[in-house]
Amino acid sequence: MNVAAELEISSSSAPQQRQASRAPLNVSGGLRKSASNAIGVTILDLSTHGFRASVPAPLSEGSVVWLKLPGLAAQQARVAWCAGLTVGCALTAPLHPAVFAHIVETLGRD
Secondary structure (H helix, E strand, C coil): CCCCCCCCCCCCCCCHHHHHHCCEEEEEEEEEHHHHHEEEEEEECCCCCEEEEEEECCCCCEEEEEEEECCCCCEEEEEEEEEEEEEEECCCCCCCCCHHHHHHHHHCCC
């Protein structure tokens, strides 16, 4: 039995389908694993369901982390993908649309 298949390889390990549209940001925040100290990160974009961040050290896919942004309670997330020092994380509980809009409005200003 012969089976023909074609495999497409993406140049990015980041998923292409999103649950919600992302707003570009360039905001300093904190990220920590359970029982660890927070590390400084830069949040590159944010949606109600997740975020992309630049991190100072690699993280493992599947790791549970806590995101801290100014004016927002810490949010639990799971590292969904890693590409060098850039990670994509899925929030455990989506942000309310009004909270998301407030973050983008207040922290997204240049």
